[in-house]
Amino acid sequence: MSWLRGVRAEVVHESVRRTGGVPEATVGRLPLYLRALTPLHDQGITNIASEELAALAGVRSTQLRKDLSHLGSYGVRGVGYDVDLLAAQIAQELGLTQEWPVVIVGMGNLGRALASYGGFSGRGFRIVALADDDPAVVGTRVEGLTVSTLADLATAGPTVAIGVITTPAPAAQAVADQLVAMGVRSILNFAPGHLTVPDEVDVRGVDLATELQILAFHEQRRLLAVPTSGQVPSEDREVAG
Amino acid sequence: MSWLRGVRAEVVHESVRRTGGVPEATVGRLPLYLRALTPLHDQGITNIASEELAALAGVRSTQLRKDLSHLGSYGVRGVGYDVDLLAAQIAQELGLTQEWPVVIVGMGNLGRALASYGGFSGRGFRIVALADDDPAVVGTRVEGLTVSTLADLATAGPTVAIGVITTPAPAAQAVADQLVAMGVRSILNFAPGHLTVPDEVDVRGVDLATELQILAFHEQRRLLAVPTSGQVPSEDREVAG
């Protein structure tokens, strides 16, 4: 978050001694607000009302204000929020004023796609290591980094705070165990399946099949409901069953 | 879900005339249960208790039973659940007894990774089209499909039910608009940013940065809390600030 450096110092001050209890649901939305604020900053917009920002983030303004109130927010009644200050506050709350070192484990298509994805650096994260267990891949260079085995990283690698697992499902648990043994306490798992980890380790799972299945549920609901009348958008859409 | 075909017919019968109100939170967990059941089937396990299945899925048994009760589930008291029957029920509920046609839009690294990801076919989904707007990519073959422009798909492509957007963020809204115009009402968006779509369209967003930021929040919390004593798992872990 390079464009936030200027305002950071003031915010740290306020934020460090806060109450502590930000609801989990709010934490999940703070990144959306930050994401919506960035283009506003780039356009030179300095102030925004909750109603507008909420629309950009896809939530209700009342929810946005409630969420921000947990940060002890500094909106101005009758005016709105200072774009840069608000972004800095949120970045501070999310811990993005430092760069978290990330390792990606599993250099298949997905792992490579993530490694070459620009969205890490400058947004609070830096890929510091890549790992795979295929001897044909170990030692090759991907995006400026040499691929290692996870075992080598454990003994001689850089400190990592976050592990991203992009291995096939059968390997994921063993990889998670190794990451935990290395001291990693935050894991983002793209492999389908539940990971068992100690309590102090935080795992978030992203599963393509799960997402599609949730969409399929609603799609089916739409098709089963009112299979009668004429608001079907495409005339060649076929109704299941 | 090929291994479910045998039991499907019976289940359809029961499930079609159900009450209808499955809570959204339950819908989000049904895929996890299905995912946990598949390896059990493969191992030849025919029956499982809620306590065990819950552990495999990473939820509490009481929540699992509550969720399944919304399906009008057919567990047997004192015994447990029939693995295949339960999987068939869940697949039915999620609409996975048919194959949903999927288009992937954006043939960058991520789009290619998803196209070559095996988890679609046989799990209720089939990739029927790939799209990109780069003339250098249009016409090439990826995983047995020829890449088209989205405009060409709109006029002469197969029917699609679900659109997966893997374009850069600036292109995502226009792609979503085109998908909606084609009759697509379910969108899985990997591009960062909020998509504006009509009410009847269902969008799920998956954003790497968002997931990492949520992890960073908790990671920071751990580091800020008790920066004193000795339960730090790795001795070279550095505390921020």
Next chain:
DNA sequence: TAGATTGTTAATCGATTAACAATC
């Protein structure tokens, strides 16, 4: 001041959990 918009309170809603009766 008048108008706009925040921050908060209270009400509602939905989701989770504990407890246990039903029953295989």
Next chain:
DNA sequence: TAGATTGTTAATCGATTAACAATC
């Protein structure tokens, strides 16, 4: 029957929303 485990009820908890007083 006795033991095990489900399905459901009731209690708790957390999240969302509506309403509005505070205040710029």
